[in-house]
Amino acid sequence: MIITGVETFPVAPRWLFLKVSTDAGVTGWGEATLEGRVETARAAVHELEDLYLGTDPLRIEDHWQTAWKAGFYRGGPVLATAVSAYDHALWDIAGKHRGAPVHELLGGAVRDRVRVYSWIGGDVPAEVAEHAAATREAGFTAVKMNASGRLTALDTSASVDRVLALAEAAREAMGPDGDFAMDFHGRFTTPMARRVIHELEPLRPLFVEEPVLPEYGHRLRDVVESTTVPIACGERLFSRTDFLPALQAGIAVAQPDLAHCGGISEGRRIASLAETFDVQVAPHCPLGPIALAASLQVAFTTPNLLIHEQSLGIHYNTTADLLDYLVDPAVFRFADGHCARPSAPGLGIEVDEAAVRRAAEVGHRWRGPVWRHPDGAFAEW
Template identity: 75%
Template sequence: MRVTRVETFLVPPRWLFVHVSTDEGVSGWGEATLEGRSHTAQAAVHDLADLLVGRDPLRIEDHWQVLSKSGFYRGGPVLSSAVAGLDQALWDIAGKTYGVPVHQLLGGPVRDRVRVYSWIGGDDPAEVADSAAEQRAAGFTAVKLNAAGRTSPLDTTAAVDRTLARAAAVRDAMGPDGDFALDFHGRFTTPMARRIVPELEPLRPLFIEEPVLPEHSPHRLRDVVEATTIPVATGERLYSRTDFLPVLQAGIAVAQPDVAHAGGISECRRIAALAETFDVLLAPHCPLGPIALAACLQVDFAAPNVLIQEQSLGIHYNTGADLLDHLVDPSVFAFTDGWCARPTGPGLGVQIDEAAVRRAAGTGHRWRGPVWRHPDGSFAEW
């Protein structure tokens, strides 16, 4: 079997799908979505395609090494996302070739179901409480929300109180047997994070995510970790085991690699194993499309240290499209009481509606994150 073609599809609302075909009719799907830079990642996928066409797709590890390292300049979000999409597609081909789900090729399942959480949006405490209650009623036992909107380097007491009020409202809505996580989104400086995090402790969040920017890790991340008993999570903007090692050493509790950014299934499984040696749990980042989620689930069912899985059903980013679009059978993502059952289909466990993908790619997208500014006109972290 040989790879004959690599195609990419920019699919609304902000996804980048990768399709790898072979001369034996077996094909695989991957997702290389790089939010706000998917056109750049698309170019990188096609730049790497020459290294795959004409070669045996089942030599996945060898391909990963060549795709990641043969260009001399390595790593970073663009290259790692391109490698991720191709890697997922190769694993999909392998699973379909052998007639088993990918997690079977990674050593077999270690669990029968995995817990999932939903995103909720909003700024007003009553609004987020209503959204959390809706998710609770839908069966989800965990939600995540942004800790704050635009945040000044050292914000006011009122800003701190707004964050605390939102968190308290969601805690009340979820109840003592439910969970919520707060995504700081890198919007807080280290002193601002250290100011607010201890005040959140009585509300017992499941974790706080990305309290400082990745470029401030690990030297300032450790300061936040040591300032609180709340578990600290990070990793969506880290792309390799090398990137994760310093934050693991800094004492994080939850690692959040993104299978569409961090080198695909191959590297995320290795990141999970590295995290396990630090007694750190895995909560893969995935506010993306159905292929990325399917790939995450294959890691989830093979890695013993998985805590919970993010998913984008109903997320506010998905305007005009939905996680279940482009699936022949969306029941694979039928979440029951906040859990997702182990997929048993071959490869990534989902069947993509290729005709629907091609139609959607005819529209394409040019998704960009907003540009925020502080009251003085300077750039603010989104």
């Protein structure tokens, strides 16, 4: 069996899918979504295709090593996203070729279902309470939300109070046996993060995500040691070597995104590395169905899994949603806040290729917003 074709499909709302074909008629799907930089990631995917065309798709590790290391310049989100998509697709082919889901090829499942959380919105406490209560009513036992909008480096007491009010609303709606997490989204400076997280302690969030920007990872320890709230990060870390300083800083939860960190192969290694630090894994995945399918395959084999993200109904999905490109969306039917273990070969999903091709004819040009402070200076989104 050899690889004969590589195709990419930019589809709404902001995703990029990859199809890898073989001369045996077995195809594999991957996701190369790099939010706001899809065309850049697409170019990287096709730059790498010379390393894949005409080769054996079952030599997954050799492909990973070659694609990651063959260029003089390594790492970063663009290369890592392109390698991730190929890795998804090759594991998908391997599973289909052997008639087994990927999690069986990785050593077998360690659990029967994976706990998942949902995103909720709301700019005021009443909205947060309403959305959290509706999510709880739908069976989910955990939610995540943004902690704030635009912030200055050392914002006002009122801005701190707004964060606390949102957290209080979420805690009340979820109850003592439910969980809420807050995403700081890199919008906080280190001193601002320390101030606010200290105030959150009585509300016992499941975790606080990305309290400081990844380029200030050397300040993570300052945040970790200032609070009892579990600190999470990882969506903008792209390899084991990127994660190591964060683990050494004492984070409680690692959040590799398997569409950005080197795919199934590297995502599994990151989870194993995290286990040696007594750190739990909560994969970052506000993306499409292929990324979720690939990430869940690893989640089912990860002993130190905490919870998993999924994007059904997330605020980004305005023109298409998680289930729109699947032949059978039942594989992502969430019950009691959990996703059941998939049993179909490969990634466990069947992509609706006709729907993908129709959507790719339209494509998309999704961009993240650009925020500015009242004085006109750039503000972190």
